Amino acid sequence: MKHNPLSLSQYMYETVAAGATNQLPISSVCNASCIFCSNNMNPFHIHRIGFRSLDDVKKGIALLDPNTKTEIRLGDSLPGRISEGEALLHPDILTILKLVREKVPGKVIQVNTNGTLLTKDFIESLIPFKPMKFTISYHSDNFEHWCKIFNFAPTQGREKYETARNCFFLLKKNEFVVEATIVPLPTLVGYDDLENTIKSLRCYTKNILVYAPGFSKLVNPELKKILNVDYYELSKFLKTMIKKYKVSLSFFTDPLKPLDFFPHSFMMRSCDSNFKNVSWLFSKAAYKRCKKILEGYASYVPNNHYAVQVDNKTYGGNISVAGLLTTDDFDKTIGRTLNEFAGKDVKIDLIILPRIAFDRYGDDLKGCNYSTLTEKYKIPIWLG
Secondary structure, three states, rough: OOOOOOOOOHHHHHHHHHOOOOOOOEOOOOOOOOOOHHHHHHOOOOOOEEEHHHHHHHHHHOOOOOOOOOOOOEEEOOOOOOOOOHHHHOOOHHHHHHHHHOOOOOOEEEEEEEEOOOOOHHHHHHHHHEEEEHHHHHHHHHOOHHHHHHOOOOHHHHHHHHHHHHHHHHHHHHOEEEEEEEEEOHHHHHHHHHHHHHHHHOOOOOOOEOOOOOOOOOOOOOHHHHHHOOHHHHHHHHHHHHHOOEEEEEEEOOOOOOOOOOOHHHHHHHHOOOOOEEEEEEOOOHHHHHHHHHHHHHHHHHOEEEEEEEEOOOOOOOOOOOHHOOHHHHHHHHHHHHHHHHHOOOOEEEEEEHHOOOOOOOOOOOOEEOHHHHHHHHOOEOOO
């Protein structure tokens, strides 16, 4: 069968669906197997399609915006239906960087990496493509713990560990921008180890991204115990570290952090559209804080607004963020909510879902469109 030049590869479709003009995924191949990797616990199929062909990479580069205010992200694959890999493994990585630099001169090229490929010689080969920023996954400064987390046998991991550990100094020396990512596993390594890792990293970067580990219903009990972290305890610990080591620790699912949620304009818009009873569906992670914010605005709008929590039944486990909710999860919640409010003589006439759960076409991670909910329940649905 002849290839249709007008058809989109999975990589291209994902980029277009994300509406991303600064994103260039090039690999779903990785040289590690992190114990917290979502690929091993996903309840539905995630594509692992190897290295992106150079011809298709060129198509992706054509979509990059030279005037973007943000970094060009070499490796992200949003919305997330393709497994993220190690971009630096791509056999044409230097050619790709050259093409990207020609398209977006002067813009920062950002790469997510585990650092195991960033040898002295390789780093020096990247100098012509600056400015570049490397976000390095570095979850422990202890060799044994590092090997356990990345799933390397100690006999195989020593060289990789040393390369990852030394790359911070070499990148800094060659004037690349460096930041780090930590997935904290205090049950496995202890809080002292986490502090020592932060202490080590502060010499090379003041910006550390913290992603608390998640696990789905498919995880075995032993791994669940390792990945089950008390977010409130972790949040308090990180606040202490920020003050002690003068670093930025961005904890993205911090349950104690105020949310950037400003619903007043949506509330007024719903009123102007003659909706009387509006149901807002929130993830478990955001529900309590968003409900409080909605209630704070309640006196300033003429119609009624109700906060409803959506539990993630698709993933289960401790997955609680909005970006991983599916249409099925919303469906279950809407059916229950409409019945409950009907019992209180309240007729919900508008439902607002979190936009982050859907791509620009309105599809969730499983490819199901939220419009099916409108068809089923005969109620208007907005994304907010």
